[in-house]
Amino acid sequence: MHAMMLKKLKKPLEWVELPDQEPDTGEIRVKVSACGVCRTDLHVVDGELPDPKVPIIPGHEIVGRIDAIGTGVDGLHMGERVGIPWLGHTCGVCPYCLRHQENLCDHPIFTGYTRNGGFATAAVADARFAFPLGDVGSDVELAPLLCAGLIGWRSLAIAGEGKKLGLYGFGAAAHIVAQIAKWQGKSVFAFTRPGDIATQKFARSLGVVWAGGSDEMPPEPLDAAIIYATVGGLVPLALKAVCKGGRVVCAGIHMSDIPSFAYALLWEERQLVSVANLTRQDGIDFLGQAPQMGIVVKTTSYPLQKANEALADLRAGRFEGAAVLMP
Numbered sequence: 001m002h003a004m005m006l007k008k009l010k011k012p013l014e015w016v017e018l019p020d021q022e023p024d025t026g027e028i029r030v031k032v033s034a035c036g037v038c039r040t041d042l043h044v045v046d047g048e049l050p051d052p053k054v055p056i057i058p059g060h061e062i063v064g065r066i067d068a069i070g071t072g073v074d075g076l077h078m079g080e081r082v083g084i085p086w087l088g089h090t091c092g093v094c095p096y097c098l099r100h101q102e103n104l105c106d107h108p109i110f111t112g113y114t115r116n117g118g119f120a121t122a123a124v125a126d127a128r129f130a131f132p133l134g135d136v137g138s139d140v141e142l143a144p145l146l147c148a149g150l151i152g153w154r155s156l157a158i159a160g161e162g163k164k165l166g167l168y169g170f171g172a173a174a175h176i177v178a179q180i181a182k183w184q185g186k187s188v189f190a191f192t193r194p195g196d197i198a199t200q201k202f203a204r205s206l207g208v209v210w211a212g213g214s215d216e217m218p219p220e221p222l223d224a225a226i227i228y229a230t231v232g233g234l235v236p237l238a239l240k241a242v243c244k245g246g247r248v249v250c251a252g253i254h255m256s257d258i259p260s261f262a263y264a265l266l267w268e269e270r271q272l273v274s275v276a277n278l279t280r281q282d283g284i285d286f287l288g289q290a291p292q293m294g295i296v297v298k299t300t301s302y303p304l305q306k307a308n309e310a311l312a313d314l315r316a317g318r319f320e321g322a323a324v325l326m327p
């Protein structure tokens with residue numbers, strides 16, 4: 001197999017040839033057909049997550065077809081198309097796993113961070129954490145649903161029932177969430193980098209009712225806001241934009257420090273929460289309904305060997321929607 005591997009933190013990925021890995025008990029191997037590029041991959045490469053492991057193959061939005069099955073795997077068959085997400089394994093016995101919060105597991109394994117991921121021609125995964133994807137939709141369009149879509153789905157659930165929803169940072173996740181929220185009957189307000197007219201136009205093309213800079217106030221108070229950008233300075237701005245009792249959800253795995261702000265911004269039962277990882281139930285709920293939502297995923301494809309270019313373009317915000325690597 002071949003892969004784009006991170007051998008040293010903060011260095012470009014390297015094209016490597018590796019021996020084919022056989023799936024162990026309870027594991028499957030897939031021939032990767034597409035793997036999305038997520039902002040978390042940048043955090044992995046930059047060493048911004050705790051206990052970084054190198055060498056590692058990043059990538060946790062994997063779409064592939066099963067080409068080897070280990071012993072003890074039920075319900076999956078050779079040639080089946082599956083998706084492999086960020087949550088790669090949970091312990092099943094910690095207090096969080098036992099109370100159906102496996103996204104908070106004390107001993108998790110994450111795809112592309114603590115086990116090898118999908119910037120490769122093949123990937124091995126814990127079969128219990130692979131989602132059957134059926135045959136509707138192209139590999140390239142499905143890949144971003146495995147993280148941007150799934151984390152988006154979970155953050156949307158945590159944002160609550162309110163009809164007026166703000167999205168700060170309009171990248172891969174927000175462009176999918178905007179469409180899900182609209183499908184749910186919500187009005188979406190998109191906040192981009194100040195002056196980013198092109199992204200505001202892109203947001204409007206997806207049906208948001210208002211798009212502007214993150215330094216602007218929305219035309220009316222919001223019920224909830226979700227922050228996808230990694231900028232802590234957006235937290236007080238989002239708190240200011242939500243109504244009494246409103247909720248601000250931080251959806252990123254990493255964020256710069258949040259500046260101090262007046263207590264008045266939190267007063268009147270405003271809530272500030274974060275969303276972490278996903279559960280398998282999130283995947284089943286979201287991927288089961290996604291075909292009915294009519295989500296149009298805007299993708300920019302790169303050959304696998306151009307993974308460094310894709311990461312650089314993501315860092316610089318050079319494309320709309322999501323980047324996907326194709327082996």
Ligand SMILES: [Zn+2]
Pocket residue numbers: 038039040041060086147148
């Ligand atoms: Zn991700």
Ligand SMILES: [Zn+2]
Pocket residue numbers: 090091092093094095096097102104105106107108
């Ligand atoms: Zn656990």
